[in-house]
Amino acid sequence: MRPTTLRALKRAAELTRQNRLTEAVLIAEPVILAADSYEGDEILRWLADHVTDFTGQKHDNHDDQDVHPGHDNPKEPA
Numbered sequence: 001m002r003p004t005t006l007r008a009l010k011r012a013a014e015l016t017r018q019n020r021l022t023e024a025v026l027i028a029e030p031v032i033l034a035a036d037s038y039e040g041d042e043i044l045r046w047l048a049d050h051v052t053d054f055t056g057q058k059h060d061n062h063d064d065q066d067v068h069p070g071h072d073n074p075k076e077p078a
Contacts, residue, residue: 001039001042001043001046002039004031005031005035005039005043006046008027008028008030008031009028009031009043009046009047009050010053011024011027011028012024012025012027012028012054013050013053013054015027016054016055017053017054017055017056031043
């Protein structure tokens with residue numbers, strides 16, 4: 001991933017944690033849209049690996065199960 005892309009994603013995460021979502025999107029969207037398929041894949045992996053950078057929450061690693069809301073999440077009430 002290009003250093004400029006990584007900087008933009010990190011800045012977008014910082015702005016999101018500050019509840020400045022519109023600014024975060026304005027910074028991240030152009031670099032995401034400009035990415036080729038290879039960099040796009042890197043961006044997706046980075047975003048998946050750095051979700052807590054955006055939420056500001058600590059990740060709970062005690063459960064190794066991959067959980068995605070709306071995708072048969074055993075932690076969601078039935």
